[in-house]
Amino acid sequence: MLVFSEKITVSQILKFQQQLIEAFLNSTDMSEENKESPIVPVSMDSWVEWFRSVAPHIHSIRGKTIVIDLAGETILQEHFSSLIADISMISAIGARIVLVYGVRPQVEELMSLKAIESQYVNGIRVTTADALVCVKEAAGEARLDIEAAFSQGLPNTPMAHSQCRVVSGNFVIARPLGIIDGVDFKFTGVVRKVDSEAIHRELDGGRIVLISPLGFSPTGEAFNLTSEDLAASIAGALKADKLILLTNVDGVRRFDEVVTELTAEDAREFINDKLVDEEDIYNLTFALKALEHGVERVHIVPYAMDGGLLAELFTHDGVGTMMTMENLESLRQATSDDVSGLIKLLEPLEADGTLVKRPREKLERDISHFTVLEHDGVIYGSAALYQFPEEKLGEMAALTVDAAYQGFGDGERLLRHIENQARKAGLNRLFVLTTRTMHWFLKRGFRPAGVDDLPIEKRRLYNWQRRSQIFIKDL
Incomplete structure (x- = not known):
């Protein structure tokens, strides 16, 4: 069903x-x-x-370490205060937050006011001594704006009663990027080392760690860092559970459609074969760096969407692109470990009479008949195949997809899988009994049938009180 x-x-x-x-x-x-x-x-x-x-x-x-990269444009958004409130709430429910921010547009504005020319090579700023002064000024001002936003507490606002404590510090040691292809990047730097122990101590104390796009050398020099690279480096050093890149795109796009989930292998293919645009390649490069250094997941989320961070974290599908080393979703044979998950999935439908009640003992006996859909450790779909070899018939039972996961073709995936299983077993027809979704099966090639069309064993067990309708499909 x-x-x-x-x-x-x-x-x-x-x-x-x-x-x-x-x-x-x-x-x-x-x-x-x-x-x-x-x-x-x-x-x-x-x-x-x-x-x-x-x-x-x-x-x-709860208890997970999340590194969030705020592009400099994010600070200029009208809903910036709402974003800070969202981050505050995520921290309040127990997440350990490291906030990295960039200041590219702010630096551009300051350099323009001071008539200093900007120079980029392959998307990376060449930071002259004059440009570095602007970076320091912009970073200091942005830090104050972010700390001020976390200090809000007016009644009847999302920040009411919030007690977020934000700390900053010299957590990052940097070195100069150096001379590449004859170009001296001067005070543009890259991360050399992250003081992960110091950051963990602050996180253990319940504080949000705020990190500017500046790193410092042992000789006391300051270097301008790319915030995405900085965030990826910090996430890798902390072995963070998540890295979230708040960017100016709504996710990685392929054929003008957002790809909601990617594996590291997919990302490498997209980059090497240039299957996506330069902006996506830029984001994927840092996402891959984080994954390869032990970060479990990377999320690419649009900063222009008010509430996008919450929607990405608190809904199944999210609003951007999520990357992992391996695919989180699997369709597989059920095992005894899945019994509790199946009970949770089927119980509400058994309670309202949609499905026939299956006691736990029966599920445990029949578990080998079940196929499940699992996403991130949650069983959200199921189907079972019972074989009647003498009549070359198979029964598909308990075809179910959780309501929160419907609309994405998972019912069809389960149906196709059961059909393939039946064919491999030498069955030539598949039947179902249903009281609610007759039209769904009719649209997928099933035809009405009667009790006399059932296998003899199933005929004897037919429940005349439920009066389930019978549909059969030729394989």
Whole structure:
């Protein structure tokens, strides 16, 4: 049985964003003035359903180290204060945050005001002594703006009752980039070493670590660093769970469509064969660097989207591109370890009568018949194949995709997999019993059938009270 229901959308996530923040912050401060929340949900049932749907994501990032790279343009966005509130909330629920920021547009503005000419080679700034003065000025001003944003605390705002503590320091030792192809990059530098122990101590104390795009040499010189490279280096040194690149693109695009998930192998192919544009290659290069240094996941998220960071972290599909070393999603044979996950998936549908109830003992006995869809450790789809070799018939049962994951063709994937299994077993027809999704099967080549068309064993077990409709498909 394939079950469809309404999916919680990204727009709903963003709509309820303020309510989530207020609900969480007020839960930690139940003084009289906080007991009356100014937030009134449009639909309490929808809000509760949504809040519960993000709970697994909240649990998944608690205690995790997340490095976030803010492009300099991000600081200039109208919703910058909202972004800082989002980061504050993510920190408040237990994530360990390192915030790296860039200042390219700010430096460009200062250099223009001072009539200093900018010079780039292969997208990297040649930092002269005069340009370095502008970098220092821009970095200092941006740091103050970010710290000020974290210090907000007006009532009835997402930052109310927030107690974020932000620390900065000389955590990064740098060296000059040097002379490349005859070009002297002067005070442009690269990361030589990250003081990961010092950063971890600050994170252990519950503080957000803020790192500017400047590194320092043992001789006391300052070097201008590319924020993306800096963030990737820090994430690798910390063995961070996530690196998030807030960029001016909405994700990696292939054939003008955002690729929501990429493996490191895919990224190398995109770069080597130039299958994506230069901007994507630029971002993928640093994402790969982080993955190759032990970071579990890299997210490329558009900074122009208000709430994009929350949508990426707290929804299944996110809003940008997520990269991992290996594919997180798998369609595979179920094992005994999957019984609890299957129970959680099937139980609600058994409770409302959509599926026939299967006791745990039966699931344990039948587990070898099941195929599951798993994403990031969560069982979100299933189907079972029961064979009747004498009649060369197969029954597909418990074809189910969790409501939050529907609309992406996973039902068809499971169906095709079961059909292939049946063919390999020498079966020539597949049948299903359903009470809810007759039209779905009709559209996929099944035809109505009767009880007499069932295998003899199944005929004896047919439940005349449920009166399930029978559909058969030739393989």
